[in-house]
Amino acid sequence: MADSIYIADCAFGKGVFAARPIRRGETILRYRGPRIDRDDPVHHTPGAAMLLQTGVSTYILPDSPAVLVNHSCVPNAGLVDNRRLVAISDILPGEQVTFDYSTSMDDGIWTMACGCGEAECRGLVEDFRHLPERLRNRYLALGIVQGFIARQYRQRPDAAAGFADAAIA
Numbered sequence: 001m002a003d004s005i006y007i008a009d010c011a012f013g014k015g016v017f018a019a020r021p022i023r024r025g026e027t028i029l030r031y032r033g034p035r036i037d038r039d040d041p042v043h044h045t046p047g048a049a050m051l052l053q054t055g056v057s058t059y060i061l062p063d064s065p066a067v068l069v070n071h072s073c074v075p076n077a078g079l080v081d082n083r084r085l086v087a088i089s090d091i092l093p094g095e096q097v098t099f100d101y102s103t104s105m106d107d108g109i110w111t112m113a114c115g116c117g118e119a120e121c122r123g124l125v126e127d128f129r130h131l132p133e134r135l136r137n138r139y140l141a142l143g144i145v146q147g148f149i150a151r152q153y154r155q156r157p158d159a160a161a162g163f164a165d166a167a168i169a
């Protein structure tokens with residue numbers, strides 16, 4: 001495991017925490033693990049919570065410690081290149097490392113009740129398409145949306161209009 005993180009107990013079981021200051025833009029860890037397909041029965045068990053969607057019908061079951069990274073509706077990290085977890089803000093020692101699971105979700109199968117405790121908590125973790133448009137655009141601009149999802153927004157003419165509206169407002 002990288003020297004920048006450690007595993008500890010938290011409200012959701014176990015989580016990944018910063019062992020030292022982690023700077024915005026720094027790679028925290030990489031997701032690796034066996035491939036799981038969309039028709040695998042695990043999607044209909046509690047184990048589905050451990051999967052990371054990497055394509056339209058492909059997932060991986062990440063190894064530790066990546067599998068222990070929890071969701072937050074106000075994350076301090078995000079996934080780039082489908083597998084690499086990068087800090088999107090400076091993270092202090094002892095702070096839990098989180099990403100927004102919705103940035104990797106577009107399957108119409110799995111949702112999760114959220115108890116992250118943030119004022120902005122959405123209450124339910126669901127597919128990227130259900131995020132408020134402002135948040136979708138923020139994550140897309142940061143480059144922390146899985147490629148198979150981000151592509152859909154680049155191809156849609158109305159996505160460009162959404163960015164233009166945001167710039168005026």
Ligand SMILES: [Zn+2]
Pocket residue numbers: 072073074114115116117118120121122123
């Ligand atoms: Zn939440």
